[in-house]
Amino acid sequence: MSTAPGRLTLAASYLVMRSRLGYGDAVVDRIDPLMCCPPGAPLAVAVVVYADHVSACFRIDEALPGAESLPTRWQQALEDLTAAGDRPSAGPPAAAAAPGPSAK
DSSP states (O other): OOOSTTOOOEEEEEEEEOSOOEETTEEOOOOOOOOOOOTTOSEEEEEEEETTEEEEEEEEOTTSTTGGGHHHHHHHHHHHHHHHHHSOOSSOOHHHHSOOOOOO
8 A cells, every 4th residue: 555645555457358148048238346445445446348338336435535526537538538539530540551561
């Protein structure tokens, strides 16, 4: 755990489920993460990617300045990134701009 002024220790998990889950005929459509905040960590975040869903769980110590705004700010950042991704690009990506030599 960090004791340096202006620094804090946080816990984060990022899990990508690459295969669809199911049990018998039941199919899992969505997974939502759940986690606890370890002792001494004022912030813990878990993100799960499954099929076409991304879910996040925040556990935040209310004593952390600005704690209540973190989930909303994260959501806004995702919306901003999504909107930026919908804009037409200025040109083709660098990798696609110049084809490489063909192998024969």
